[in-house]
Amino acid sequence: MNIKIGxxxxxxxxxxxVAYLCLLSLLLALGAWQLRRSDEKQAFIKLEEQRLAxxxxxxxxxxxxxxxELRYRHVTVAGSYDHAHQFLIDNQISDGKAGYYVLTPxxxxxxxxxxLVNRGWVPLNKDRSILPExxxxxxxxxIEGRINSFPSVGIKLAGAEIPTDSWPSVVQWVDSEILAxxxxxxxFPFQVELDQDQPDGFKRExxxxxxxxxxQHIGYAVQWFGLALTLTIIFIWYSIKKxxx
Numbered sequence: 061m062n063i064k065i066g067x068x069x070x071x072x073x074x075x076x077x078v079a080y081l082c083l084l085s086l087l088l089a090l091g092a093w094q095l096r097r098s099d100e101k102q103a104f105i106k107l108e109e110q111r112l113a114x115x116x117x118x119x120x121x122x123x124x125x126x127x128x129e130l131r132y133r134h135v136t137v138a139g140s141y142d143h144a145h146q147f148l149i150d151n152q153i154s155d156g157k158a159g160y161y162v163l164t165p166x167x168x169x170x171x172x173x174x175x176l177v178n179r180g181w182v183p184l185n186k187d188r189s190i191l192p193e194x195x196x197x198x199x200x201x202x203i204e205g206r207i208n209s210f211p212s213v214g215i216k217l218a219g220a221e222i223p224t225d226s227w228p229s230v231v232q233w234v235d236s237e238i239l240a241x242x243x244x245x246x247x248f249p250f251q252v253e254l255d256q257d258q259p260d261g262f263k264r265e266x267x268x269x270x271x272x273x274x275x276q277h278i279g280y281a282v283q284w285f286g287l288a289l290t291l292t293i294i295f296i297w298y299s300i301k302k303x304x305x
Contacts, residue, residue: 180262
């Protein structure tokens with residue numbers, strides 16, 4: 061197909077034109093997707109800030125189990141630690157060192173339901189068969205922390221959610237229903253990250269957010285759109301050049 065532009069014409073050959081349109085569509089779609097992701101991240105960060113600034117929630121058995129609704133809410137919980145039954149989440153890295161997150165069930169006062177409290181990070185011993193000392197007193201107390209989902213893993217290997225038989229029990233990733241069966245009482249499907257000023261904790265560096273910032277998505281979108289523009293310029297130059305030849 062030829063298009064006359066003054067003394068010149070653009071000659072669009074079938075194969076290059078089809079390839080150009082396919083690549084252009086892909087690049088534009090990727091750019092638009094990054095813009096949508098930027099909008100989603102902005103909404104997420106705004107929601108996170110609102111929840112962090114919201115009134116402290118008193119956690120009780122009547123509170124919803126929806127982690128998406130409660131994530132990042134600051135809570136107080138009255139009850140006691142189940143010091144005899146604790147979990148260690150394996151393969152957790154802090155400052156380049158391997159270790160565990162300590163998850164201790166905290167039984168709500170007057171209830172038969174508990175929430176897993178993440179008391180922080182402890183280093184791995186040179187001998188993996190020797191587990192770290194994570195003792196905590198069993199007494200009635202009130203703790204404060206932040207609701208969050210359990211630590212994520214890149215690849216969920218089969219059986220990695222099954223805790224070891226002994227106590228403290230080591231597990232690769234957390235399935236609250238499986239841990240509840242091992243404990244013999246129900247659990248909330250989320251953790252409470254113990255505040256740094258609370259006693260009975262270990263190394264705690266809770267992140268405010270773990271998502272890619274919206275600005276980075278916009279940067280990627282600009283790159284994709286820039287590639288689309290570059291591709292268009294090259295395609296037009298190629299078409300004119302072929303016509304001149």
